[in-house]
Amino acid sequence: MASRDQFQRFIFEDSQVRGAWVQLSESYREITEQAPYPDPIRKLLGEALVASVLMSSTLKFEGTLSLQAQGEGPLRTLMSECSHDRYIRGLARFDEHAMTDQDFHSLLGEGRMAITITPDKGNRYQGVVPREADTLAGCLEEYFERSEQIATSLLLFSNEQGAAGLLLQRLPGSSDEDNELWDRVNHLARTVKEDEMLELDSETVLHRLFHEETVRLFDSEPVAFRCSCSRERTLGALEAIGKEECYSILDEQGAIDMDCQFCHTHYRFDRNDIDHLFTGHTLH
Template sequence: MASRDQFQRFIFEDSQVRGAWVQLGESYQEIGGQAPYPDSVRSLLGEALVASVLMSSTLKFEGTLSLQAQGEGSLSTLMAECSHDRYIRGLARFDEHAVSEENFHNMLGEGRMAITITPNRGNRYQGVVPREQETLAGCLEEYFERSEQIPTSLFLFADENSAAGLLLQRLPGATEEDDDLWGRVNHLARTIEASELLELESETLLHRLFHEETVRLFDPETVAFRCSCSRERTLGALEAIGQDECYSILDEQGSIEMDCQFCHAHYRFDRNDIDHLFTGHTLH
């Protein structure tokens, strides 16, 4: 039985070529169960979740990396996020026209896609992802090529039960031997079947693909769904809305109620809460 909800880095020994593998089971099902997603939307959300894990692994930071797409097609929003400690969350917004036979471009239509890196300390960074390729993986490969100048290959698959992916990268400082290795491993990786990536354990898969190369696997890491919402963060969002707007809602509705779009946690704030938020003490 293939391992589930795990991430693992690997390198090709004595080279500037590295890789990463991820497989999602329970975490993907938990996120996919948050809404009645059509198969096409659920699968694309799975690919995006896998991509967020793989891409976050290429960065040395504490914080989150999110992939966000806004579109004018039947899929209006696609968002996947992974933290440095491998906690993921994600969502998609769609309409009834998001049918299973639609492809990536048809579902999103015109729109933009971005990678947002939010470190716990330091400045937030956002990079625009080209939407010129036929698949999500192809668009992200082009992002790495244009924005990071790092040749990258991504293989993303998802079905109703699991999602999985493989990333290969050629790092700066590559030699002629590394160029040859890069060509070989990419040729081999393109032979991978969705069923292999979704079902096989990392060691079995990598041995099957690269048994003629010397591959070193690092310790696996657990991936899990966890939402970063909290009552405190929700109060912060209300503070951003502003005092006048919050009191206007209170006057009209008696309380302010908010639901997390990722995990559906429900938060309710009364007038005492809002008084304390804006003045530091209760006025009423």
């Protein structure tokens, strides 16, 4: 059985309108089963994962795109990340005792949302996402309109089994015909149902929506959960904490134990590890 974790680009021929489709199944479950997420938070995390995959399709270099939100509501942290080669990871931190209302703004409360683009080579970039719309998709559409000056539509879906989404963009330099096409395909895209996006393959969905248009599909790409943590990266985090703090923890606890927030891999460092980190050699 073919994997349902797939990403696919498409364009409307002879126009400045492009799109992308994604469906997540196993990767979504691997991520959302890392913690006992309440349904509203799992749904929003699924939407964020889909959004990060769709937005990563706009990158023209190797690297990662992450979506991060910090809030003062029940959902304290929301983070999703996708690399150029479609590896994803994500998490949410929440206060289960504060769960009351379940809409987007009630979950996050007051807070900040940002998109961070980290090239493998080059400078990191971060853009602030406005929090004025009532949905995650609406906030991201406003981000593209304000920060990138690119008209963008995002449809994000998520339930207990999977997540899926559709992105449409009208690129700069569009003609009157492109503008008419943009209005037409946007209207059609908004008619798609959640079960169609979550259960049907891309060709079927896009044919149902845009069968009167000339659409070119590019090869599909697999999407998978993969954490980028490693022992070396964790040591780098300890180095950033500083020598004094690390040795203080060693004196108190005998070792430094750290768990990856995304995949729960456990790392343990003893005094020899910390000696080598800060002096380049061990004393024992």
